[in-house]
Amino acid sequence: MELFNSESKKIINDPINVNNPISLQVLGICSALAVTIRLDQAIIMTLAVIFVLCSSNVILSLIRDYIPSRVRIVIMLSVIASLVSVVDELLQAYLYDMSKQLSVFVGLIITNCIIMGRAEAFALKNGPSKAFLDGLGNGLGYGMIIIIVSFFRELFGAGTITLPDGGAGYVLFSIPEAWYAAGYENIGLLVLSPGAFFILGLVIWTQREIFGIEEGE
């Protein structure tokens, strides 16, 4: 099949826009709340999720005809868990500071409903190249939301914008001291989990407005 015919585009675009796993299917919320305190954490988490999602989709799609359906959930879980463990080990080796900050949430990618969901709903029914695109699309859809949320949480909560740099993070921008002297204050609530809910709610609202999606028709 061609890689970029209209069907492939739809597979990638849908989960980013009209069928976003976080904002429209409301999956993977727990990690979206936990790793969105700083932008660099969200970016590394996105890359990890995209890697796991694409690989698990492709692997499961390749063996889909051979998996006995009685044990398919077990097989899916072991493939996903192994991939996540590999990512965790690599982070500990090459991005130690980041892996300390993300701590348990890397391991918890295993329980991210998006990954199991895509494996069950898509990878087991489609060929490897489509499954790969589906993984990429959903990973990007997930990443887009947590990157937007973390951008606002870090900017207004901590007053900085941090990019990943292999160490403790590169501070791209921080609110000048003069602003604080003039009475500006960070919104401490945004650093806590409820802050993520507020931002996420606003993102969901905006996205539904843009695509004209109505609830309960």
Place this chain on the structure above:
Amino acid sequence: MHSNNYTLGFVFIVTVILGTLLSFTKENVRDLQEYNLKADVKKNILRSLNFVETESEPWSNEVVERIFNKNVQAFCVNTNGDFVDCILEEVDTERNIEVLPVYLKVVDNKTEGIAVPVAGKGLWSTVFGYIALEPDTDTVLGIQFYKHGETPGLGGEVEKAWFTNNFVGKKIRSNDDKVIGIEVLKGKVDSSNPYSMHQVDGISGATVTGKGVGSFLKEDLGRYESYFNKVRADGTI
């Protein structure tokens, strides 16, 4: 429907392949991970000793190694304050109570601080850290907690600067010169209390973690009392 034998065989093969993949990955990155862990411990010793990371020279593993080798002298003492042989990396800072590691901050041949490991139970987990004293073996120079499994946002706040900064300048010796450690209060320190130089503010919602920190500081620093007394009597280290 597949036969039972097929199902078992399939699961077995998948398990073997995935297991191989995992052990292969682990085998390849193990050395690097251990190196990172060691560098991280050194980083925390440096932080407790009040070395400050600068923006022009961020603390990569190599930089940490260099500063540590240049400015930190490490050795072990026993509970009587005598020097003993040890392999620092193998000393179990949680359980070993016979061999006590000491890290001296030496800048231009002048000793500026003494860091020792501390560890003990918080609420859920063992909290690990380093506390550094000034050469008078009384005033706290800095403290760092680097490993714990306390609740993020509550007990987990022990590693945050707002909490550890409160220790700086506090005294670990009582008026009659006994090592009594630092008490973590429930609530705020009342500065009019003469005892307040031995106390720091607690963390709201983490009273048990605070109590734990206070009690292991007292216990662990107590083991070094003979050594601290020697340092103080000699005036040299």
